[in-house]
Amino acid sequence: MKQINLKKHNIVLFVLFIASINLYSATLQPTFPFKADFNTRVAGYLWENYPVTSLTLTNADDKAYDSLEVRFYFNGTQEEMSISGDENDTICSFGARTEIAVLYNADGYMNSLSGIREQVADTKIKRIADSYDSKSKKYCWYFPLKLTSVQFNPMQRLRIDLGWNKINPFPPYTDLLNQPPEHLPDSQDWSWGPKLRSENTLAAFEGVKYIPKDSIDSPYFFSLQTNYYVAIFRKDSLLWGFPFDWKNYYDDSFDTIPPPVPDPMTYDLIRVPFDEYEDQLIRDSANLKISPFRVNQAGYRPGDTKFFYYVGSSAPLYKIIKLDDNSTAATGTGVSTGSKASMSLKITGCTDATLEAGGTTRYILESPVYSGSIFEGTIPDLPEGKYKIVSGSAESSPFVIRHDLYNMVKDALLKFFGVNRCGDSKSWFHPPCHLQDPVTGGWHDCGDHIKEGATLSYTAAVLGLASAVFKDLDQDIYDADHSITHKTDGIPDILYEARHGADFILRSYDLAGGKPADMITSVGDFGKDHMWWGRPEDQDNMPVERGGPPRAARNEPTTDYLGKYAANLAFVSKMIRPYDPAYADRCLNASKAIYEFTLPRMDMTNTPAYSGVTDVSPDAAFACLALLWATGEQEYLDDLCYDKSIGTRGQNNPKLFQGGLFTSHDQVFYHGATNTSLTSSQAHVLWGFFRLVLDDTSFCQKLGLSENDRLSLIEKTIFNLMANLSSVALGQQSIQLPENGIWIPSVIKYELPWFTMHTQMEWMWNNYQAGNITEMYYYYDIASRIQGIELPNTPASTDWKADEVKTVLIRMMDYMLGVNPLDISMIYGAGNKNFNHPLHRASNPELKNVPGRDYSYRHLVGALASGFSPSIDSFAEHANDYHSSEVGISATTNILMPVCGLSIVDRQVAADKKYPPVLQRQLFSVSLTSVNGRISLKASRPIASVDVVSLSGRLIFCQDFCHSPKTSLAISSRGPQTLGRGIYLVRVRAVDGTLAVKRVAAVQ
């Protein structure tokens, strides 16, 4: 299926001339299935007695193009075009010279086009094979105008005037000044002459007019007909027009689908202002300008203190402008922070890694160095709306003030899980993939296509926890594939995604006959998979050595994976029960069996893809917590925090646990110098224990816990959580927390100006900092709920510092969304600017290393950029640099919890009537059958017109049904006559303008 751009020719640029153009469009309506939308005008004029052709080309498409080639077609004899006239002579005498070459920007300003003159002077005319016409003794030729170096952006206009002349037959083929060629372009030429639809061609055309030179660029010029016979190619692929040999390009059978009606996503207010398919070069250009204002580009919540930075030489006097009416909402002056910032950005865009590992360079962009002192400003509590900050010529990215700001960020984040869904799983990003896997489904690991137990189990467990704790804000916003928000699937979105994980785990469990020891926990071979760069849906067609089937079925039944698999199943079992009790039972039974199998083993997997696991007790504890909550059975409570045969390291310290999984590795349940991420789930388990169990008094009563037991466990939980936070302390700034009585200091430390904490690696820096944000949120959440409550060893007057922690937590989140050295939002899809070169095969074709199956860049909504440590002063963005370009499901997972935590519950979305009804993207399908020289046609929608053209281009049948649209009809050539034996192109237009072109063979 090819998707065809059916947009009508865009005439926005020439608004003054709309009236005259309409006269023509009423008769033409050229809705041809071109791959790109260009608006062309051609006219000729004479200058110094030799002929000049003036071409004006407007990019009416919504994306940019490079490497275009415009072909002008001539009909000429060998004598006219070559030196000797010999049949085999390829030495040309026909050439061109550039008279004018200008590129107009969308705003009307001119750029000169460099390099065009030289290229045109060197260009030779080409003869099309098999084009000889014995009557006229002419061949068809084309002159390729190469625009190799021209970046042609949406709404830009090119004007190129070519003077045809005679050229020196030998390099460098310079033109022989003022010597007109033997061949003078006239109406006998394919590109120039009048044509009628009834005569072998697809569009009626009155021919290129010769007009006075001064009339070029006048309203009259723009009222001339579009010339479809000047064709536009890119890398030998036809994008637009009907060349002489158009049958070579249009003899494919293809359906067309109308452009989808965009469904307004609930995060539209904060979404990045580019189309998902916008070219990377256009996106990158925006990133090169780093604003002195660094704001949270998504925005701020009312009630929070709203900070921003300004990087410059002196304190700015700033205005906060409300964008809907340009009014000044507030003013202020920045305050020096005493810190400085300096940053520059270098971006390398690639096209192809077939010849060169790491990609062939397409362009390199470099920003200036932006440096200065950092001043801090605050935004007062303003009415909800969209704003920007300005000072002189400097302005910030726009941002919103909204109570449901983080619900929008959450909706964007969730889409990334859909991107990485594997199997036949309604991904919005790609067709079904890896259907021959030993276990289908699950999620692709990162930007590759393998399914790794390490990332899969972590994602599944945390999504399960999120769906359980955040059930009041987990709404059913999306349909299953995240592309529609009006038609929904009936299941809250986080739960839907958690269940997608459960599907994979259950499939593996069932395949193993219910024996956890035999479960397939990962799929694919790391090395082979990474050898190949292409779309996921294509990998099943690859050989084994390029990651094709059969993909490795890896059996790693260790606690690090199985613990989190069991956790996911138990969370999902309780949450899904109201929707599907039988499925809930399967989940719960499998979860119990997996937990029982793995608890005595406490083992771990070493994989080349991931390392760093030293302690699997949090993985077992994750499963134990989920089973405790799902079943309400006391044995899981014992396993988690009392059983001294499981936990042998407990100390007699009232602020620490005394037994169970919480003390099986160490007397403190903490991760030390690793961050919360796939190897360290301690913070998730502690917080989940508080929110799902301890904060629910009636649940605790059912478990047989006295109120004093409950409060004692709350105390242990928060002090253990504190030890985790304290172990990632780094920097001069500190928040002193209540004394814990152990050797780990009870303090939060961070560093200014970017609110950084300890991260275990520079690689995927944002992922580890997101783990820190998660812990800050967990601490804040518990602290704010227990403030004023007397715990057994902590008086009610204790200040847990919840508000101070919240302020820092939000500023850490501000960093992720734009308050950072590069003025870029690290969450793809959200904010004003994102990185655009992710190491992600489904999204980014830059490193494609096999011929064919070309695809376009598509933006990865919801991914957390890998990022960089903000201590650097220059950043080089390149898809192949995995340290800073990698994205993955575990990174998005790592920032999901604080984003949910800052969201509001019961957001009113479904009832919001401002969204128009969604038109389902529907295939216009046409089926054809040919019997005895008659074609029968059935269409899925009413037909407005049908044309049948023979392969030689002769129009056989043409009928309009506008007044009585039909969905089925029979065609013969004329009345009772039947169609002759042969191949025909049938062009069917539906009443809504959608076009389908199909090929059919008629036999007698």
Ligand SMILES: [Zn+2]
């Ligand atoms: Zn897949």
